[in-house]
Amino acid sequence: MRLYAAKVPVIAGELIRNLMDSGDIEVSNKPEVELDVGAVLKEYIRVDRELTDKAKDVMEQRKLTYGQFGKIKRALADEKEFGLGEEGLSWICNQLLETFMHSANVDEVYADDATLRRHIKDVLKKHMAVDAELDAEVRQRIKNLEEGTATWELEYSKVMEQIKQKHGLKE
Numbered sequence: 394m395r396l397y398a399a400k401v402p403v404i405a406g407e408l409i410r411n412l413m414d415s416g417d418i419e420v421s422n423k424p425e426v427e428l429d430v431g432a433v434l435k436e437y438i439r440v441d442r443e444l445t446d447k448a449k450d451v452m453e454q455r456k457l458t459y460g461q462f463g464k465i466k467r468a469l470a471d472e473k474e475f476g477l478g479e480e481g482l483s484w485i486c487n488q489l490l491e492t493f494m495h496s497a498n499v500d501e502v503y504a505d506d507a508t509l510r511r512h513i514k515d516v517l518k519k520h521m522a523v524d525a526e527l528d529a530e531v532r533q534r535i536k537n538l539e540e541g542t543a544t545w546e547l548e549y550s551k552v553m554e555q556i557k558q559k560h561g562l563k564e
Contacts, residue, residue, distance in 0.1 A: 395523070396434060398435065398438055400562070401431045401435055402427070404430075404517065404520045405427040405428075405431040407516055408430055408489075408513060408516045408517075409423060412504075412509070415504075416503055417502070417508060417509055418493060418503065418504070419501040420500060421498055421499075421500050422498040425498040429492050433489055437481065437484065437485055437488075440475055444470055444473070444475065447469055482517055482518070485513070485517060486510045486513050486514060489509075489513055490509060493509070523562070530556055531549055531553050534552050535552055
């Protein structure tokens with residue numbers, strides 16, 4: 394699951410609209426609250442990118458194989474108390490709940506934390522699940538190549554970039 398910067402305004406708008414429509418929150422300035430949500434989502438993307446770069450640097454310094462990347466990134470994320478994958482959804486939810494509680498633009502929060510988390514996660518999962526769809530589309534296009542080969546890896550990357558651009562997900 395991945396969050397794309399191009400989707401942040403769409404996600405923020407849908408999230409606030411859903412929370413307002415379900416009576417979970419009441420806001421006085423919807424565009425400002427959407428900007429607050431967008432800021433949390435952008436911070437998640439920034440920290441994730443920072444951890445990715447740091448993990449690559451550690452791998453290069455220690456001359457490790459790419460197979461160690463996930464383990465190193467997870468260790469770095471744990472140090473920062475940052476969530477990856479499913480835990481990333483919880484991290485975003487925690488940040489958003491704090492934002493709603495302290496924002497001058499959120500007049501009232503009516504729902505309990507569990508309800509808010511569920512509604513937030515539903516919207517986030519819907520938009521972050523796009524990776525699986527992209528992967529399936531790429532694999533369909535390069536099905537004539539043998540997976541695991543250098544040619545397959547190169548072609549996968551190239552086709553993935555093309556499809557992201559086609560769908561407006563270029564970062």
